[in-house]
Amino acid sequence: MKKEKLQQLREDYSKSALDESDILEDPVQQFEKWMEEALKSEVPEPNAMTLSTVDMQQKPHSRVVLLKGIEDGNFIFFTNYASQKGEEMEENPNVALCFLWLELERQVRIEGEAEKLPGEQSxxxxxERPYKSQLGALASNQSAVVPNRAFLEERFKELEGKYAEGEVPKPETWGGYKVKPEVFEFWQGRRSRLHDRIKYEKVGNKWDIKRLSP
Incomplete structure (x- = not known):
């Protein structure tokens, strides 16, 4: 692809604005408001979020996971504890989340600490997961090297036969995390690249709110 093609891509955002007089004092409530608007607008998978972690060499790694709930201000998702991201969060619980809703010209960035959920909650x-999603979690040793696709499909078929009529056991290494937010940034695209950026930062028991230059 020619560099010029990428350089010529342009979008002039104009769908909405974000002013200090319009936002809620609690960033979690502000996020829930925006999420509701994303749901009503039928944004594809609005709960998809980029999760960024850091390994022991201080190298960052990012991937997309799905938000499955907000409880007591904590952001909930599930994964394999033995995966690369699981091992990295075990060593360094500081993580970043990022939601991008292009249809609404919006982005939300969140920084905080990840902590495992209690076993009974996981x-x-x-x-509650679909039967085949349960089998998929049991079949996959997430992030481990496999010889080929057929290896995974054969493992899935074996488990499908083994648990055709019974309850699928939860893998010991599979479970949930909650991310306790310490920083939020709400971004609303505006014309001429003069985007709106509102930052919330936890100071004690209160949220300090600032506008950032785009």
């Missing part, structure tokens, strides 16, 4: 959610 088990309860696992039991």
């Amino acid at each position: 088990l309860a959610y696992f039991k």
Whole structure:
């Protein structure tokens, strides 16, 4: 691809604005408001969020996971504890989340600490998952090297036969995390690249709110 093609890409955002007089004092409530608007606008998978972690060599790694709930201000998601991201969060619980809703010209960045959910909460959610999603979690040793696609499909078929009529057991290494936010940034695209950026930062028990230059 020619460099010029990328340089010529332009979008002039104009759908909305974000003013200090319009935002809520609690960033979690502000996020929930924006999420509701994303749901009503039928944004594809509005709960998809980029999760960034840091390894022991201080190298960052990012991937997309799905937000599965907000409880007591904490952001909930589930994954494999033995995966690369699981191992990195075990060593360094500081993480970043990023939601991008292009249809609304919006982005939300969140920084905070990740902590494992209680085992019973992870088990309860696992039991609510679709049958084949349960099998997929059991079949995959996430992030481990496999010889080929056929290896995974054969493993899945074996488990499908083994648990055709019974309850699928939750893998010991599968479970949930909660991210306790310490920083939020709400971004609203505006014309001429003069975007709106509102930052919330936790100071004690209160949220300090600032406008940032785009």
